[in-house]
Amino acid sequence: MKITGRTILITGGSAGIGLAFALKFLELGNQVIVTGRRQTVLDEVKAKYPKLHTIQGDVADPVQIASLATRVKAEYPRLDVLMNNAGIMLHKNLKVPATDLDGLMAEMNINVGGVIRMTSAFIDILAANKGTVINVSSGLAFVPLPSAPIYCATKAAIHSYTQSLRFQLEETGVEVIELMPPAVKTELSAEIAEGDGIALMTADQLVKQSFASLKTGALEIRPGQAKQLALMRRLAPDFINRQLWKASKKLVPVGLG
Numbered sequence: 376m377k378i379t380g381r382t383i384l385i386t387g388g389s390a391g392i393g394l395a396f397a398l399k400f401l402e403l404g405n406q407v408i409v410t411g412r413r414q415t416v417l418d419e420v421k422a423k424y425p426k427l428h429t430i431q432g433d434v435a436d437p438v439q440i441a442s443l444a445t446r447v448k449a450e451y452p453r454l455d456v457l458m459n460n461a462g463i464m465l466h467k468n469l470k471v472p473a474t475d476l477d478g479l480m481a482e483m484n485i486n487v488g489g490v491i492r493m494t495s496a497f498i499d500i501l502a503a504n505k506g507t508v509i510n511v512s513s514g515l516a517f518v519p520l521p522s523a524p525i526y527c528a529t530k531a532a533i534h535s536y537t538q539s540l541r542f543q544l545e546e547t548g549v550e551v552i553e554l555m556p557p558a559v560k561t562e563l564s565a566e567i568a569e570g571d572g573i574a575l576m577t578a579d580q581l582v583k584q585s586f587a588s589l590k591t592g593a594l595e596i597r598p599g600q601a602k603q604l605a606l607m608r609r610l611a612p613d614f615i616n617r618q619l620w621k622a623s624k625k626l627v628p629v630g631l632g
């Protein structure tokens with residue numbers, strides 16, 4: 376991927392992995408726009424990093440996506456990178472009925488619906504500008520962390536969707552990259568502790584490893600333990616599945632669906 380002189384939109388770029396990528400892209404001489412749901416957080420980010428452009432928007436809401444697309448296409452006609460990064464992770468107890476059946480789909484709406492809708496809403500400008508789509512899935516697309524069953528299913532779905540997207544866009548000149556991070560220290564992973572084979576890297580370490588791969592033109596980036604998960608899934612699937620269950624059993628909420 377060409378990593379300078381681009382105009383880049385990062386969903387969920389107000390914190391964690393998205394913000395770390397935004398700052399690196401900024402440092403490399405790109406124009407970067409970040410989104411998030413909370414205006415207060417975006418305001419704090421803007422005050423700290425005035426060169427970042429911020430726009431409020433929820434990727435789970437089709438109406439907000441449509442207005443974001445209209446605004447970005449008008450204000451940033453050279454937009455040529457979309458990084459679908461916004462995501463949430465919830466630990467769930469599947470043994471009892473959920474109290475909120477609609478809420479049960481929150482991760483599907485954001486992690487899957489958000490990526491699919493955002494890509495569709497921006498595909499025309501990305502094709503016109505021979506751009507790049509970066510979908511952030513997870514090493515958990517390969518092997519689930521059973522305490523977060525829906526989250527892992529969303530990441531497996533994005534892994535599959537991204538492969539199809541790459542084939543369909545082959546002749547359009549749009550490059551499709553999948554970033555599959557391992558466990559990274561952010562708000563999203565706050566409940567996950569090191570141990571039982573799980574190691575957490577910092578967002579800056581993720582950025583460093585990912586940019587090394589982006590520069591080589593890699594289309595599927597599996598930093599740190601994500602690479603090991605992919606390998607273990609092939610070599611010893613039963614072992615690695617059970618290992619992740621052992622590591623995550625204590626994260627299953629007691630009594631809550």
Ligand SMILES: NC(=O)c1ccc[n+]([C@@H]2O[C@H](COP(=O)([O-])OP(=O)(O)OC[C@H]3O[C@@H](n4cnc5c(N)ncnc54)[C@H](OP(=O)(O)O)[C@@H]3O)[C@@H](O)[C@H]2O)c1
Nearest residue numbers: 387389390391392411412413433434461462558559561563
């Ligand atoms: N951390 C990890 O261990 C890890 C590992 C593998 C993959 N990932 C993936 O990396 C991505 C970023 O995760 P992270 O760890 O950086 O999470 P994070 O620190 O919790 O940050 C999430 C960002 O997304 C935004 N966001 C959440 N829901 C949104 C929505 N509906 N619409 C727009 N923005 C939304 C948040 O801002 P608001 O809350 O204000 O909206 C925030 O800016 C996710 O896709 C996650 O699945 C993370």
